[in-house]
Amino acid sequence: MYLCNPNNPTGLIVTKDEVKQLLDGLPSGMPVLIDEAYHHFVDDPNYATSVPYVIEGRPVIIARTFSKIAALAGMRLGYAVASTENIQKMRPYSMGSINALVKWGGVASLKDTASQIDVKRKTIELRKKTASELEAHGYSVIPSETNFFMVSIGREIQPVIEEFRQKKVMVGRPFPPMTTHMRVSVGTAEEMDRFMKAFKEIFPAKTRTTAAI
Ligand SMILES: Cc1ncc(COP(=O)(O)O)c(C=O)c1O
Structure with a gap:
């Protein structure tokens, strides 16, 4: 299952209660990719990141990018938050490595809160x-x-x-x-x-x- 939250192109959110309802209703073990590219721009308190579901052990994979709030789209850098098992399953499909400039740029942007x-x-x-x-x-x-x-x-x-x-x-x-x-x-x-x-x-x-x- 794939969920883009907040969504592109509407800009709408799926609330934290709705995400819980969705995850609780799925067959156990079904992987859920939640794209949080626009997570940093949310103002509505009814939204929450789904990262805690990964920590709790559900088969959730969170995707984030440095292309939006960090304005580093040209650097082609992003990351996933998922269980070690799911990361290992995805690793063979990785598009390759990132260069040193991109790595340092990503770290600098994370520090620049x-x-x-x-x-x-x-x-x-x-x-x-x-x-x-x-x-x-x-x-x-x-x-x-x-x-x-x-x-x-x-x-x-x-x-x-x-x-x-x-x-x-x-x-x-x-x-x-x-x-x-x-x-x-x-x-x-x-x-x-x-x-x-x-x-x-x-x-x-x-x-x-x-x-x-
Ligand atoms: C929903 C969503 N996810 C992910 C991305 C990924 O951006 P990038 O490939 O630049 O990391 C975008 C960019 O437009 C997006 O709209």
């Missing part, structure tokens, strides 16, 4: 600010716990991507079947202002009653 706190705070602040501006403009936003969110635009996304591109704003690719939603990554304050300006030029203001659901 102050930066992680700062990135988290700024991301949550801008996520909330942009979402409320979009809602005020009449467009509903899926409540996200990640460093991106989805806004319902009420029409097909593909041509809209080009309209944004012409304004020098890059928005997410289509995520079928959600092709009338746009996925927006949270950038800097200045980038989010540019995004909002472009959004308002492309999409007319709607009253709450006509807002897309």
